[in-house]
Amino acid sequence: GILSHAELENRFDSVRKEIRSVSLVPENGNFGSQVLSLALSRVMFEKEGMTDGDDVESVLARTSFLLRHHDLDAAARELNQLKGWPKKLAEDWIAAARRKLEVDQAFAVADAEAQLVKLSLV
Numbered sequence: 001g002i003l004s005h006a007e008l009e010n011r012f013d014s015v016r017k018e019i020r021s022v023s024l025v026p027e028n029g030n031f032g033s034q035v036l037s038l039a040l041s042r043v044m045f046e047k048e049g050m051t052d053g054d055d056v057e058s059v060l061a062r063t064s065f066l067l068r069h070h071d072l073d074a075a076a077r078e079l080n081q082l083k084g085w086p087k088k089l090a091e092d093w094i095a096a097a098r099r100k101l102e103v104d105q106a107f108a109v110a111d112a113e114a115q116l117v118k119l120s121l122v
Contacts, residue, residue, distance in 0.1 A: 002103050003096050009067050012075075015093045016060050020046075022085040023056040056086050072097055 003011065047061035059081055066075035076097040079090045 002100055005067075005070065005072060005100070008072065008093070008097055008100060011093060011096070012063065012067055015090060016064065018089050019056065019060060019082070019086045022089065054081070056082065059086075073101055076101065 047057045049061060049065050051058045051061045059078055063075045063078045066072075066078060076094050079097075080087075080094055082090050
C-alpha cells in the first residue's frame with residue numbers, strides 16, 4: 001500500500017537508527033566492524049538540520065529536516081545519495097516515498113483536469 005506522510009516520517013525514524021548502526025561499516029566489513037559500528041553509533045553525536053557534508057550523519061540530518069518541513073521529494077533525493085550498507089537499508093524507504101509521490105502527483109493531475117473540465121463547462 002501507499003504510506004501517508006506521517007507513516008513515512010515514523011518509518012524514517014526506524015530506518016535512520018538502522019542506518020546509523022551500520023554507518024561506519026566498510027563495504028567489505030566483517031562481523032567485528034559491524035559490532036564496532038553499532039557500538040560507536042550509540043555514542044556518536046546526532047546532527048540536526050540542514051548541515052553541510054556528504055557523510056551519512058549529514059545526509060540523515062538533512063533528510064529528517066526535509067521530512068519535518070513536508071518536502072518528501074527532496075527528502076527522498078537526499079537519502080538516495082547514500083552509498084554502501086546505508087543505501088541498502090534506505091532502499092525500501094526510498095521506494096515507499098517514491099510511490100507516495102507518484103500517487104500524489106497522479107491525484108494532482110486528475111484534480112487539475114477536473115478543474116479544467118469544470119471551467120470549460122461554464
